[in-house]
Amino acid sequence: MKIAVVGGGPGALYFAISAKLRDAGHEITILERDQPGATYGWGVVYWDDLLDTLYVNDSESARKLRAASVLWQQQEVRLRRERTAYYPGYGYSVGRAAMLDILARRASDLGVDIRYRHEVDDLSAFADADVVVGADGASSRVRQLHGGFGTTTTSGANPYIWLGTDKVFDSFVFAFQETPAGLVWCHAYPSSSGISTFIVECQQRTWDGLGFGTMSSEDGVRTLEKIFADVLGGGSLISESRGRPARWLHFAEVRNAHWYQDNVVLLGDAAHTTHFTIGSGTRLAIIDAIDLAQALYEHPESVPLALREYEKQRRRPMNRSQAAARSSMAWYEHADRYTDRDGVAFAAAMAARQGPLPPWRHQVHNAEQLAPVRTVHRWYETGRRFYLARKRGEPLRSPAPRSAPEPPAAEVPDQHARTTTPWRAQSAEPERLVGASARRDGRAGK
Numbered sequence: 001m002k003i004a005v006v007g008g009g010p011g012a013l014y015f016a017i018s019a020k021l022r023d024a025g026h027e028i029t030i031l032e033r034d035q036p037g038a039t040y041g042w043g044v045v046y047w048d049d050l051l052d053t054l055y056v057n058d059s060e061s062a063r064k065l066r067a068a069s070v071l072w073q074q075q076e077v078r079l080r081r082e083r084t085a086y087y088p089g090y091g092y093s094v095g096r097a098a099m100l101d102i103l104a105r106r107a108s109d110l111g112v113d114i115r116y117r118h119e120v121d122d123l124s125a126f127a128d129a130d131v132v133v134g135a136d137g138a139s140s141r142v143r144q145l146h147g148g149f150g151t152t153t154t155s156g157a158n159p160y161i162w163l164g165t166d167k168v169f170d171s172f173v174f175a176f177q178e179t180p181a182g183l184v185w186c187h188a189y190p191s192s193s194g195i196s197t198f199i200v201e202c203q204q205r206t207w208d209g210l211g212f213g214t215m216s217s218e219d220g221v222r223t224l225e226k227i228f229a230d231v232l233g234g235g236s237l238i239s240e241s242r243g244r245p246a247r248w249l250h251f252a253e254v255r256n257a258h259w260y261q262d263n264v265v266l267l268g269d270a271a272h273t274t275h276f277t278i279g280s281g282t283r284l285a286i287i288d289a290i291d292l293a294q295a296l297y298e299h300p301e302s303v304p305l306a307l308r309e310y311e312k313q314r315r316r317p318m319n320r321s322q323a324a325a326r327s328s329m330a331w332y333e334h335a336d337r338y339t340d341r342d343g344v345a346f347a348a349a350m351a352a353r354q355g356p357l358p359p360w361r362h363q364v365h366n367a368e369q370l371a372p373v374r375t376v377h378r379w380y381e382t383g384r385r386f387y388l389a390r391k392r393g394e395p396l397r398s399p400a401p402r403s404a405p406e407p408p409a410a411e412v413p414d415q416h417a418r419t420t421t422p423w424r425a426q427s428a429e430p431e432r433l434v435g436a437s438a439r440r441d442g443r444a445g446k
């Protein structure tokens with residue numbers, strides 16, 4: 001099949017990898033407007049469920065992604081510099097640029113033609129393509145150019161900015177700082193060696209009151225450094241997005257009544273977005289990518305059938321994820337309603353943003369504020385993490401070096417024939433509903 005993919009983000013690259021692994025005969029071209037290495041944002045968090053999925057689909061890129069990721073083993077909530085509240089539970093984070101580099105190399109090795117600095121503004125060049133994949137993000141140009149997807153975009157109320165910092169966090173930290181204009185908070189976590197991610201969010205009236213709208217981006221960053229001085233501990237904030245200063249944005253929730261029209265199909269953020277406080281957009285784009293590749297593999301005789309099947313598989317779980325993301329976003333939009341309580345109770349309210357916690361969960365949350373309880377919990381989680389890593393075939397001691405020998409032939413997908421073990425990503429979907437109340441790991445944030 002001749003496949004044109006617009007966008008070179010994680011969804012596009014992982015689709016190309018997955019499609020090539022299933023049928024090496026596909027002719028796939030990716031068109032990305034930016035140059036290699038230019039991207040927005042910093043670290044992307046994910047959990048074991050994504051690693052399980054990646055290892056089954058393509059152990060080679062999975063190993064490299066895991067090797068480029070950092071592990072964080074605790075979440076901390078700090079309200080107005082009061083006593084810190086803790087949630088146990090671990091996750092991983094990988095720098096977005098490193099992730100794109102790994103996926104782009106893998107796609108190129110499989111024979112995908114990636115063309116950078118190629119902005120698509122007209123779909124007529126793809127007249128001879130069997131399938132056109134719009135993987136060009138939340139503001140998808142493909143969606144606009146082709147039309148007919150029934151797109152709705154709803155803007156979130158809070159401004160946010162996606163920054164980096166040279167302060168190295170080893171936990172996931174939510175710090176809510178009081179200012180004369182209201183609360184400003186960060187979602188901070190390690191991303192790669194020496195750099196952490198620092199997303200700042202506040203209510204619109206706080207943003208207006210602090211004067212961010214009239215400040216230069218440089219002054220805005222210096223103001224944030226002052227507000228978060230104790231959290232940054234002398235570290236600096238780094239503002240960069242595609243080589244320019246990062247901007248304050250409002251989250252845009254994108255929904256589409258149809259995910260495909262004719263032979264044009266949407267995936268990832270072009271098809272749907274989920275608020276960043278559930279930390280799932282990249283994972284969902286990757287699952288779309290696998291399912292689209294699988295649907296094309298299963299229905300090579302009929303592209304419309306394949307696209308229908310893909311949408312059918314993905315829509316229901318996506319509806320659930322978007323509903324969860326809306327609840328999470330709404331909680332942060334009204335975070336000031338919960339500041340009348342102490343830090344531990346505030347953290348419990350945050351954990352319950354997907355729905356009320358049963359009484360026993362409150363008791364567990366209170367117990368987890370005691371260091372010995374957290375230590376025991378961490379031992380348990382470490383054991384579980386090793387068990388899961390072993391189960392999926394992850395090297396346990398150190399990540400495989402670049403020059404490591406290839407895995408045995410049986411593990412290497414035959415790149416010249418369709419895979420004999422078709423596999424669907426959504427087999428692991430139910431566990432992905434986020435929110436502390438729904439999770440055994442007590443995850444509160446992303």
Ligand SMILES: Cc1cc2nc3c(=O)[nH]c(=O)nc-3n(C[C@H](O)[C@H](O)[C@H](O)COP(=O)(O)OP(=O)(O)OC[C@H]3O[C@@H](n4cnc5c(N)ncnc54)[C@H](O)[C@@H]3O)c2cc1C
Nearest residue numbers: 007009010011033045120136137268269276280281282283
């Ligand atoms: C603050 C923040 C934090 C986040 N944190 C996480 C997280 O921790 N975990 C997680 O899983 N997700 C996270 N996400 C979500 C995640 O970033 C997205 O869901 C994910 O990047 C979607 O991947 P994608 O490939 O669909 O689109 P994108 O990553 O947006 O890629 C689209 C690509 O298309 C290119 N493009 C656009 N238009 C054109 C055009 N006309 N021609 C050619 N190329 C074009 C763009 O340059 C871009 O490279 C976060 C999002 C935000 C905003």
